[in-house]
Amino acid sequence: MDGTKMQELRELVEFLKANEIAEFDMEQADLKVRIKFAGEPAAAAGGLDLGQLRQLMASAPAAAVVPAVAAHAAQAAAPAAAEEKLHEVKSPIVGTFYESPAPGAPAFVQVGDQVEVGQVLCIVEAMKLMNEIESDVAGEVVKRIGVTGQPVEYGQPLFAIRPR
Numbered sequence: 477m478d479g480t481k482m483q484e485l486r487e488l489v490e491f492l493k494a495n496e497i498a499e500f501d502m503e504q505a506d507l508k509v510r511i512k513f514a515g516e517p518a519a520a521a522g523g524l525d526l527g528q529l530r531q532l533m534a535s536a537p538a539a540a541v542v543p544a545v546a547a548h549a550a551q552a553a554a555p556a557a558a559e560e561k562l563h564e565v566k567s568p569i570v571g572t573f574y575e576s577p578a579p580g581a582p583a584f585v586q587v588g589d590q591v592e593v594g595q596v597l598c599i600v601e602a603m604k605l606m607n608e609i610e611s612d613v614a615g616e617v618v619k620r621i622g623v624t625g626q627p628v629e630y631g632q633p634l635f636a637i638r639p640r
Contacts, residue, residue, distance in 0.1 A: 481507065485509065488500075488502075488509075488511075489511060492511060492513070493513070497513075498512065498513050499511070499512045499513070500512075561638070561639070562618055562619075562636040562637065562638055563612075563613045563615065563636070563637045563638075563639050564621075564633040564634075564635070564636055564637075565597060565609065565611060565612060565613075565633070565634050565635040565636075565637060566631050566632060566633050566634060567600055567609065567622075567628045567629065567630060567631065567632045567633075567634055568600075568607075568609070568630070569600055569602050569607060569630060570602060570627075570628070570629055570630050571600040571601050571602035571603075571607065571627070571628060572600065572601045572602075572625065572626070572627055572628070573598060573599075573600055573622035573623060573624060573625070573626055573627075573628045573634065574598060574599040574600070574601060574606075574624055574625070575598050575620065575622070575624045576599075576624070577599065583598075583620075584596050584597055584598055584599075585597050585598075585617050585620075585635075586617065586620075587617050587618065587619060587620060588616065588617065589616070589617045590614075590615070590616055590617075591611045591614065591615065591616075591617055591637065592611065592614050593610075593611060593612060593613060593614050594610050594611065595610060595611045596608045596609070596610055597609050597610065597611050597617075597634065597635055598622060598634060598635070600628060600634075609634060611635075611637065613637055613639050614639065614640050615637045615638050615639040615640045616637065616638045616640075617635055617636075617637055618636045618637060618638050619635065619636040620634075620635055621633045621634055621635060621636065622634040622635070
C-alpha cells in the first residue's frame with residue numbers, strides 16, 4: 477500500500493471516529509478494509525447505512541470516498557437541525573435494545589406510526605429481565621435510533637417523536 481492510500485485510510489479512520497461509526501467494511505479491486513471499533517456501536521454517519529457506504533466505496537475512487545461521506549453526513553445533519561422540536565425517548569437503564577417482543581415478530585412501532593402516552597415502543601433487556609420502554613409523549617415516531625440487539629446506555633436516545 478503506497479503512502480497516498482495510507483493517508484486516505486488514516487483520514488477515513490478519523491472520519492469514522494469523529495462520526496461515531498462503530499463498524500465499516502470496504503472492498504475495492506486492490507484493497508479490502510474492515511474497521512471495527514471496540515465499545516458501543518453507533519449509527520452510521522448521517523443516516524448512511526453500511527450498504528450505502530459499501531456502494532459509495534465501490535463506485536468511487538478511494539480519494540473521493542472521505543469527502544463524499546462527509547458531504548452526505550453534512551446534508552443529513554441539516555434536516556436534523558430543522559427537527560429541533562422532536563422529543564427523544566431515552567433509555568432509563570443500561571441493557572440491550574429490542575424493537576419487537578420476540579425474534580421474527582413485528583416491531584412495536586415503525587417510523588411514521590402515531591403513538592400515545594404509555595404505548596410500548598421497545599424492550600431493553602437488562603440482566604435477563606425484559607423492560608418495556610413506553611412513550612412519555614403522544615405524537616408521530618420520526619426516527620428509531622436504537623438498533624436491535626445492540627447495547628444501550630442510560631440516557632441514550634432510542635426514538636425521536638414529533639409531539640402532537
